[in-house]
Amino acid sequence: MGQNGLQGSAAELLVIIRINGKNFEAPANSTVAVALLMAGQTTFRLSVSGEVRAPLCGMGICFECRVTIDGQCHARSCQIPVREGMDIQTA
Amino acid sequence: MIVIVGAGPAGIGAAQSARECGAEVIVVDDNASPGGQIWRGESRTLPDGVRFVSCARVVSGDATAKTLLIETAEGAREIAYTKLILATGSRELFLPFPGWTLPGIFGVGALQALAKAGLPLRRKRVLVAGSGPLLLAAADYFRRKGADVVLIAEQASRTSLARFALTMLRHPGKLLQAVQLQSNLFGVPAKHGCWVAAAEGKDRLERVQLRRGTHTFSEEIDYAAIAWGLVPNTELALLLGCDSIAGTGGVDVSLFEGRIAGFLAAGREDLARELYPRCEKALQFAAALDRAFALRPEIRRLAQPETIVCRCEDVTFRRLQDCGSFRAAKLHTRCGMGPCQGRICGPAARCLFGWPDAASVRPPVLPARIETLATVSTSAH
Numbered sequence: 001m002g003q004n005g006l007q008g009s010a011a012e013l014l015v016i017i018r019i020n021g022k023n024f025e026a027p028a029n030s031t032v033a034v035a036l037l038m039a040g041q042t043t044f045r046l047s048v049s050g051e052v053r054a055p056l057c058g059m060g061i062c063f064e065c066r067v068t069i070d071g072q073c074h075a076r077s078c079q080i081p082v083r084e085g086m087d088i089q090t091a
Numbered sequence: 092m093i094v095i096v097g098a099g100p101a102g103i104g105a106a107q108s109a110r111e112c113g114a115e116v117i118v119v120d121d122n123a124s125p126g127g128q129i130w131r132g133e134s135r136t137l138p139d140g141v142r143f144v145s146c147a148r149v150v151s152g153d154a155t156a157k158t159l160l161i162e163t164a165e166g167a168r169e170i171a172y173t174k175l176i177l178a179t180g181s182r183e184l185f186l187p188f189p190g191w192t193l194p195g196i197f198g199v200g201a202l203q204a205l206a207k208a209g210l211p212l213r214r215k216r217v218l219v220a221g222s223g224p225l226l227l228a229a230a231d232y233f234r235r236k237g238a239d240v241v242l243i244a245e246q247a248s249r250t251s252l253a254r255f256a257l258t259m260l261r262h263p264g265k266l267l268q269a270v271q272l273q274s275n276l277f278g279v280p281a282k283h284g285c286w287v288a289a290a291e292g293k294d295r296l297e298r299v300q301l302r303r304g305t306h307t308f309s310e311e312i313d314y315a316a317i318a319w320g321l322v323p324n325t326e327l328a329l330l331l332g333c334d335s336i337a338g339t340g341g342v343d344v345s346l347f348e349g350r351i352a353g354f355l356a357a358g359r360e361d362l363a364r365e366l367y368p369r370c371e372k373a374l375q376f377a378a379a380l381d382r383a384f385a386l387r388p389e390i391r392r393l394a395q396p397e398t399i400v401c402r403c404e405d406v407t408f409r410r411l412q413d414c415g416s417f418r419a420a421k422l423h424t425r426c427g428m429g430p431c432q433g434r435i436c437g438p439a440a441r442c443l444f445g446w447p448d449a450a451s452v453r454p455p456v457l458p459a460r461i462e463t464l465a466t467v468s469t470s471a472h
Contacts, residue, residue, distance in 0.1 A: 030209035037210055042194045042295040048429075049405040052294050054194030056402070056435070058201030059128055060121055061182045061324075063430035063458075064402060074430065074458065078205070079146070081123060 015084040032077035032088060033058070033065045044077065046091040053091075092117065093356045094159065094172035096149055096327060099127020100342050101178035101349030103137060108353025108362070109176075110138040117170060119144045119161055127180050128200055129342050132207035144170075150463055151454035154331045160455075160467055167463035174356035177328050178349055181339045183318035186439050187400050187408065188393035189289040195296030195314055199229045202316040206236050213237035215313040218299055220244035220287045222319050222384045224269075224341075229316060231275045241310050243281040244301055246319070247384045252283060255383035262376050287317055288393060302389075319386060322438045329452040340377035347373055391443055400443070401436040403429020411440065417448050430458050 013028040019039050026035035033055050036044065043052040045066050055065035060079040068089040069075040077088075093109045095102045098120035109116045118125070118137055123145050126135035137143055144161065151160040158169045183198040185191070197205065199221060206212055217238045219230045222245060230240050245252075259266040285303040290296055298311045323339040337348055347370035354363035394400065396409035406426040414420040417427065417440055426440065427433030440446055455464065 027209050031205075034205055034208045034210045037205070044194070047192070047402065047405050051192060051399075051405065052194055053192060053402070054295075055197060055205065056185065056201060057182060057198050058204035059182065061431060062185075062402070062435050066430070078208075079121065 015082055015086075017082055017084075017086040017088060019088050020090060026082045028082065030082055032067065032069060032075070032080045032082055032086070035082050036067070036077060036088065036090065041090055044090050092172055093174045093176065093353075094119065094170055095176045095178055095353075096120075096159070097127065097178035097180050098122070098125035098137065098143065099178060099180045099345065100129060101180070101345040101352070102127070102176070103135060104346045104349025105176045105178055105353035105356070106141050106349075107138050108350045108359075109357045110140055112354065112357035112359050112362075114357045116140070117142045117144060117172075119147050119149060119159070119170070121146065121148055128204060131204055148457050148459070149327055150457055150459040151467060152327060152331050160463065162459055162463045167460070167466040169466065175331075176349075176352045176356055177331075177333070178345070178352070179324040179327055180345075181321040181323050182434060184320040184322050184438055184442070185317075185435055186319050186390060186393065186442060187398050188287060189395050189398050190291055190296075190299075191317075192399055192402055193290050193292050193296045194294070195292070196290055197314065197316055199223075199225050199316040199318040201318070202314060203229045203232055206233065211236075212314075214239060216241050216311065218242055218244065218287070218310055218312045218315045218317075220246075220285075220299075220301075220315065220317045222246045222386065223321070224380065224384075225318070225321075227269075227272045227276060230279060231272055233316070234276070234279065238314075240276075240279050241312055242285075242301070243276070243279060244285040244287065245281070245283050246286040246387055246390055247283060248387075249283040251383050251385070255379060258376075258379040258383075262372075265376060284387075286387075286390060286393075287315070290315065319390065319442075320384060324434075326432070326434070326452050326456045330454060330456055340374060341380065343373040344370065344377050386442070394443060400439060401426040401429065401433075403427075403431050403436075406436070408443075411444065414444075415446070417441070417446050418451065420446075432456070432458075 014025040015028045024039045044054045053064045056062045065077040066074045067077045093114045093116050095105050095118045098118050147161045147163045215238050230243050287299050288302045289300040298309050300309050321339045328336050351363045394408040398408045404425040406424045410424045420426040
């Protein structure tokens, strides 16, 4: 998917978020995990032995979707709604 | 004050009962809106007059002082209760197989939750696999979202499910739902006695190897939705010293048990009793489901020596196989000591190794901010 925006219906409200320093549009009612997946981000974090990891449980239990949001590390991206201007760092 | 943890079917049911009896009710939930996992995105509401604390994690509790410690984006605070109802729901059972940590492999309810939060599935090749009635419901949902469901792979045998179909004659409502689902899924390939044996891909899922009897075949897919059943979230109940925990039973059992708990908490056992027969019938259905979808032994043998079992601490099957208990595994390998605190690997390890002990539970039951923990020590002195 191109970096110039995420797909969505024209009627959908969008917010602008930063993912690893690049701007993306995301549906206002989506979660950070969904916005990352829509932006083509497959890796969310690296495991303790350096494996790539991404969401597993989708409901805040497994902690595999951890990213850094506005400087706060270990945020569960599947449980957090996107917000205008949010700054997200993945592995 | 009746405090209810969880705003899924059981929590909503409990809140209804308690409000009908005129009690003051607070409902606390980890999510932004009520409905739990099953009614996610369906704008379910709590009864009028209920205070809803959303996006709140219950980090700890004290059954003697009758308080819960909760953490929200605004900070930590304690909530006092006179009666507490734990309706903490279930998570999915995940079992390790080679490649199961690859990005692109989700739980079944997980992919549904992500789709409900806006993840586009149009034209995505999706495999739905594992076990349980959720597979069909989720496959139906994915298809309505435009996904190309390449296969539904249910590990239970056709014989086992046929026996279950007979049980369903005693539950006409359920039978109707099942027939509806089957007709919605007309044309979607589905196999019984079939399971995922391995996943492959470079830095993300590309294909899965499936097995059916002695036959092995592979599917190229974008996403895999795989889960082997449900596990109740019992951590908070164990922390607070509950010795009898109702467990998982599906949406009907949850509603009835929630309704019953709400009446009991409000001191109206007479009203609770009226629901016992219907709850009993729902429990019988749940028990029949459990029997029908019991895991075949092959599923417990999918993990290879180097397959990771604990995803937080990257502990392999090989390092765990001689541990003998979950406690020993924790001490020797750090299995279950990462951020999920054994919520994923604990049930998997019990299923794989048959270890008798559950993961021991100590506060905080979820990772918490240091300021939150400071709240406990302040209030304890």
